[in-house]
Amino acid sequence: MSANVCGARGRQARYAAVGSGTFRQAGPDFSRFADADWMVKEYTVYYRDPLVVIRNMISNPNFNGQFDYSPFKEFEGNLRQRSDVMSGDWVWEQAVCF
Numbered sequence: 001m002s003a004n005v006c007g008a009r010g011r012q013a014r015y016a017a018v019g020s021g022t023f024r025q026a027g028p029d030f031s032r033f034a035d036a037d038w039m040v041k042e043y044t045v046y047y048r049d050p051l052v053v054i055r056n057m058i059s060n061p062n063f064n065g066q067f068d069y070s071p072f073k074e075f076e077g078n079l080r081q082r083s084d085v086m087s088g089d090w091v092w093e094q095a096v097c098f
Contacts, residue, residue: 013052018045071095 057063068086071094075081082088 013048013056015046015048018047 058067068084071086071088071092073080073092074083074087085091
């Protein structure tokens with residue numbers, strides 16, 4: 001699937017750097033642990049514009065019929081089935097709050 005997203009038609013979703021920063025663990029000092037050095041190192045965070053990625057995915061014929069565009073509730077008997085984000089409570093509440 002990542003090949004489909006990265007190779008999608010349309011505007012190229014290029015990587016951009018947010019910048020660099022240091023992760024600081026809130027709470028106790030974990031530096032006493034030998035494997036905790038990653039918590040104080042500096043990292044550069046990269047991202048792709050999510051709007052461009054989603055537009056590319058939706059316009060890609062490889063994804064035709066693979067998306068749920070609206071929230072839904074699915075039941076098997078009396079038991080609620082949740083299969084993806086569009087079948088969850090949060091997205092349902094967002095859609096019906098208008």
